[in-house]
Amino acid sequence: MDAWKKLLAESYDEKNIEKALTKFHLSTKEIEEIKKVGAAYPLRVNPYYLGLIKKKGDAVWKQCIADEQELKDTEGLSDPLHEEEQSPVPGLIHRYPDRVLFLCSNQCSMYCRFCTRKRRVGHPDREISLSQIMKGIDYIKNHKEIRDVILSGGDPLMLSNDKLEFILKQIRAIKHVQIIRIGTRMPCALPQRITKKLCRMLAKYHPLYINTHFNHPQEITKESINACSMLADAGIALGNQSVLLKGVNDNPKIMKELVQKLLIMRVKPYYLYQADIVKGTRHFRTEISKGLEIIHSLQGFTSGMAVPHYVIDAPGGGGKIPLLPTYLIGEKKDRKSGKTTIVLKNYEGKTYEYPLP
Numbered sequence: 001m002d003a004w005k006k007l008l009a010e011s012y013d014e015k016n017i018e019k020a021l022t023k024f025h026l027s028t029k030e031i032e033e034i035k036k037v038g039a040a041y042p043l044r045v046n047p048y049y050l051g052l053i054k055k056k057g058d059a060v061w062k063q064c065i066a067d068e069q070e071l072k073d074t075e076g077l078s079d080p081l082h083e084e085e086q087s088p089v090p091g092l093i094h095r096y097p098d099r100v101l102f103l104c105s106n107q108c109s110m111y112c113r114f115c116t117r118k119r120r121v122g123h124p125d126r127e128i129s130l131s132q133i134m135k136g137i138d139y140i141k142n143h144k145e146i147r148d149v150i151l152s153g154g155d156p157l158m159l160s161n162d163k164l165e166f167i168l169k170q171i172r173a174i175k176h177v178q179i180i181r182i183g184t185r186m187p188c189a190l191p192q193r194i195t196k197k198l199c200r201m202l203a204k205y206h207p208l209y210i211n212t213h214f215n216h217p218q219e220i221t222k223e224s225i226n227a228c229s230m231l232a233d234a235g236i237a238l239g240n241q242s243v244l245l246k247g248v249n250d251n252p253k254i255m256k257e258l259v260q261k262l263l264i265m266r267v268k269p270y271y272l273y274q275a276d277i278v279k280g281t282r283h284f285r286t287e288i289s290k291g292l293e294i295i296h297s298l299q300g301f302t303s304g305m306a307v308p309h310y311v312i313d314a315p316g317g318g319g320k321i322p323l324l325p326t327y328l329i330g331e332k333k334d335r336k337s338g339k340t341t342i343v344l345k346n347y348e349g350k351t352y353e354y355p356l357p
């Protein structure tokens with residue numbers, strides 16, 4: 001058996017989570033709480049990701065161990081981005097003009113407590129059938145405007161190599177599809193999934209991009225560095241999508257360390273998401289000023305390559321809207337010449353002027 005399959009099979013869930021947490025000496029009440037929440041929202045932690053926890057309540061713990069606050073969220077919605085409404089066939093979200101998000105697994109190697117798709121991931125009644133996948137492929141075939149297909153989920157790398165290759169092959173055979181992307185948390189959550197065999201298979205379907213999902217420097221280990229190197233060596237361009245999470249990474253110092261370490265392993269920070277208004281995740285949401293402060297602390301202070309786009313995915317399905325600190329602070333008009341000069345602030349807060357032509 002592949003190492004990753006063995007680790008996955010040894011994952012903990014709401015039935016046996018106490019075994020995973022013995023070394024943290026939780027009270028019976030704390031264990032009961034975790035199990036109660038795990039019954040309401042899927043709970044899965046594989047032994048690799050569990051091993052990244054250094055102490056109770058740390059940045060890794062918060063991402064994977066259920067918290068009683070999930071059940072106290074009265075604000076959140078099950079599908080704030082109206083993904084179900086924007087799916088012309090089940091599991092295929094067509095929101096933007098030229099690209100689609102194709103959900104091809106509802107399973108993950110761990111269930112993130114803040115997941116935007118809490119409504120469907122890990123639920124046995126939301127498993128994705130082959131006939132649903134075929135309908136998605138047909139839709140892509142029949143829509144010539146689709147030039148970019150993003151495999152998502154859940155985690156597409158939960159599929160076997162054969163199943164995944166079947167899907168990639170079908171999509172690659174469609175003439176108007178230019179690029180294929182895969183969104184996966186495996187390089188972070190279960191890097192053993194990235195095998196030589198998988199990389200050889202993926203490399204047949206270029207141009208292929210992978211966006212992964214690291215939220216904290218503690219998740220960067222020799223295993224994840226190895227996984228990303230293998231993917232990069234297979235010619236796959238790697239990006240990272242982080243979610244801004246209270247108590248996990250809502251801190252400029254942590255984010256700077258994360259983005260710099262991502263670049264070292266050839267992963268380009270792509271998006272930093274404001275947390276969506278998803279039911280059960282209220283305790284993770286931050287102020288917008290926090291995200292802006294993080295972007296401001298990166299831009300100019302470190303490699304431009306390291307700075308992700310900070311976005312809000314608009315509630316109601318409006319798509320991603322970028323948010324930027326303000327650098328354009330005003331403009332001046334010269335009375336005599338009629339010429340305009342704009343006033344800018346640089347990363348250090350110094351003022352500069354740029355005369356317009």
Ligand SMILES: *Cc1c(COP(=O)(O)O)cnc(C)c1O
Nearest residue numbers: 093094095096099100101150320
């Ligand atoms: C994020 C997303 C995409 C991809 O957006 P990019 O900005 O191109 O990365 C496509 N479709 C949906 C529904 C999305 O949520």
Ligand code: SF4
Nearest residue numbers: 108111112115154185
């Ligand atoms: S890996 Fe992605 S889809 Fe799966 S639970 Fe985490 S955030 Fe959700």
